[in-house]
Amino acid sequence: MRAYVEGIGLLGPGLPGWADSRAILAGERPYVAAPAVLTASPLLPPAERRRSVPTVKLAMAVGAEALEQAGRDPATVATVFTSSSGDPDTLHQILETLATEERDISPTRFHNSVHNAPAGYWSIATRCREPSTSLSAHDESFQTGLLEAAAEVSADGWTVGLIAYDLPYPEPLNKVRPIAGIFGTALLLTPQPTDRCLARLDIGLSRGGEPVSLMADLGLEALRTGNPTARALPLLAALARVIAGGTPETVMLDLPPGGRVVVRVGAPCR
């Protein structure tokens, strides 16, 4: 499956946006972890902005960054949202409330608890009526989201925004499902190259036992294994190097049992 990258969004600890993180990912500047800061998207109407929860803020921030680079009207772009979980804070609060006598859940909290809440807020903010899928596959959520987005590009010819995000749970869920830091990323993928194309991706599956791509920097490697969405880091690093003029690279992302998502990252686009 072939797809062209027109825009990249990124927000994580010490990775405040794609433009500011490219040199770090390419290994030209040292990685220094620092907490990622979330803000409510200015794209949202005031009522939704007030109600937006951390997953919505993270997903919208990285999605908007990728779309802006591509110079695309988000209303025309199909979306694939992928995350290992619904909004952690919201789920925690609902579970706490349900453990009380009153079980008095707030209606806003309830609608924010659905896994596709970021997709819903995104479509309201961008007035996008194009198809949207919200996926989940535990630690393989990014990899399977990438497969789905690439399938939409190659089978249906759609322009697709892949938006991936994962955040930590509060205690006690954090103990049983630890997630390291806030990490979100987005790729704007198109079926044909345009003037704004940054790189070309050829995506397939392998049954082989090729070694999974890792991050050379220990801090980034800890992030890669600690946050499901950060499994994207080797792909983002390859994109950073190729876009900076490096030679084509092949990235191996883990897809258990015994599989790999193989991504060939190439440039130029045509």
Next chain:
Amino acid sequence: MSIVSSLGAGQNATLDALRNGRGGLKPCSFETVTLDTHIGEVAGLEDILLPPELASYDCRNNRLAEMALHQDGFADAVAAARERYGADRIGVFLGTSTSGILSAELAFRARDPQTGALPAAFSFATTHSTGSLADFVRHRLGLEGPAFVVSSACATTSKVFANAARMIATGLCDAAVVGGADSLCLTTLYGFHSLELISPTPCRPFDAERSGVSLGEGAGFALLERAADKPPPGSINLLGAGESNDAHHMSTPHPEGLGARLAMERALASAGLRPTDIDYVNLHGTATSYGDAAEDQAITGLLGTRTPVSSTKGYTGHTLGAAGIVEAIISVLALRTGLIPGSPQTRNLDPALRCRYLLANENGRLDRVMTNSFGFGGSNSSLIFGWAA
């Protein structure tokens, strides 16, 4: 394909209930819930045992999936497909909205009073985690193709047909297991209650006095393969799938059913069909005041007022994340048997609604059926099934 709902386990139990107008809704006595409502609960889940090697997946949602996998010869059909294609060539694309959250609800009630810790027996990844369902089913069926859960609220097990069709079209898979399970839990019962959307009486879609949803649970699976050049007699094809977003509100549909209509238009376009080609529509029809009115506008605007339509949620309740697959299978059963289901509790049609809504069962030859599923976040999906040969 296989089906489980409060109507019973398997296609025959489902058809028998539809033929006899026997609904599955009963006064709610689920767990410790004290809400005044009716629910469609699946009987016998407490007796379901997962195989010992998959015991960590044990939760209400995976038990419901286990029950459905073993109806209607489904697991055997998948085993035969695995022989034909190879385990790594069959994908697993399933839907659920709340997965095994009931396990987390119970675990939060049993937190250590001193430390706040969850009980040691609670296994997040294999129960509460949204991806647990696809992981369980893949292990249970011995499949190794790509697997994920789609969780787009109540449209989700309809949308997985489109995901699977794409994966097969790209050549990543030769076949796919689609469907899913959504089981009763306190989150949805008290959540819908908080939105004032729960009906005290068994739900009455499209009735002038409709008063909200009755929640239910259900599961179902279908094996999707590339359409054959010479299909065996009786085969059913997925003719079209359409997806859209409302871009309107998180929990209220677009008042004119714009997103719903767009999903139906896209399904027709992908099937290369005209509105008059559809012989029956199984509606989303949850019996909320707004939802039914919006869908009526979408239906009459696109299909007119002649196509027979009905919601079967009066039978099964709203099975939320399972509604897509439960109603897709009911639609295919209608196609196969010519039984067009009516709507058990609906007595006086809302005069403001103009579509040809069936109160009682009808019989007749059907060539193509459509089924609608809409969800929170404004997520819409519409599927069209028809005879392959």
